[in-house]
Amino acid sequence: MARYRGPLEKLSRREGINLLLKGERSYSEKSSAVKRNFAPGQHGKENKKLTQYGKQLRSKQAVKRIYGVLEKQFRRYFEEAAKKEGQTGEILMQILESRLDTVVFQMGFAVNRRTARQMIRHGHILVNGSKVDIPSYRVKENDTIEVKESSRNIQQIKEGVDLAERLGRTPAWIDVNKDQFKGIFVRIPSIDEMDVPVDVQDIIELYSK
Template sequence: MARYHGPRARIARRYNDPIFGLSINKVLQKKNYAPGQHGKGRKRRSPFALQLIEKQKAKYTYGLLERPFYNLFVKAAKSKGITGEVMLQRLEARLDNTVYRLGIASTRREARQLTTHRHITVNGKVVNIPSYTLKPGDLVGVAQKSKEMEVITTNVTNHPSTKYNWLEWDAPSMVGKFVTFPQRSDIPEKINERSIVELYSK
């Protein structure tokens, strides 16, 4: 599975956002300016540069490379509704992202690993495709053989069960429900989806 393997702290500093997880916060506090020789004195960015930044930020946040991200945008553009919001809803409906949101994994990268290693089920069946798109009502859980894994039990124990209102979580059974596609106002990511739509519409 193709995914980003480069430096994470540098990317977080570039976009001034802890897009790879809360652990990057300490990096932003230590050096709160962009990386590179000219990080402290960058010129004003053009509209195109600002649009590109938003696209790159979204890609890194959700862990997609260019082609899968563009394909997802195309599907969103063909769907009913506001393209930018539909795009974010589809990103949130990915299995790896939902595993992360439910607290089964501490980061999206860890969620992808748990999924590909067959530790995650959808409606009772093992699904090892991180990009699998959930539908409202789907049940996402931990495979029976994996419920005693230390990394999973630790994550579940520290998980705030009512953090996202489009998800439900049953801690004793380690099963969550994807209730509905989230509203834009409920998605916490600081992404300007309109800029992404404008970039791809040129």
């Protein structure tokens, strides 16, 4: 399955949730996810009641799209979470939140996760002083993430820092010094701290059938 390359806000409209895929526009009233809060297509405005399976499927699709993960990889994350001791849904979300692309986004070095993936692949991000160019790299507690010094004037990175400062968006489990373009992934968050717009139990039930 290829990555989706169409209009990003169309995905938000499909899920009925603002997935915050566009950066600054997603936080404003200009967002089509806000202005046109109904599914795309000829019958998008029809109020269709979802079946239980349909609700579970939409929850899974929404989380996949938020984190930019394809089905095969998402399924592997679920299987990993299911094997560990604890609540599978919480562990699944913790795995997703500890991906390097998500951490770079949460630190404010990119306006969205898609841009964060691009920055990582192009070698602009260091983990504990070493270049890491794999967006799915799993960040560990107390790892230091920073923008390479020669990359700090890149417009996309400056836009991310500016947006994060204006929104005041820094999660409690991350410590960031935006002046130094550096942050520490202090700890793994609990699911109660994450802004998860769906019922994760839907995903567990879907995959457990």
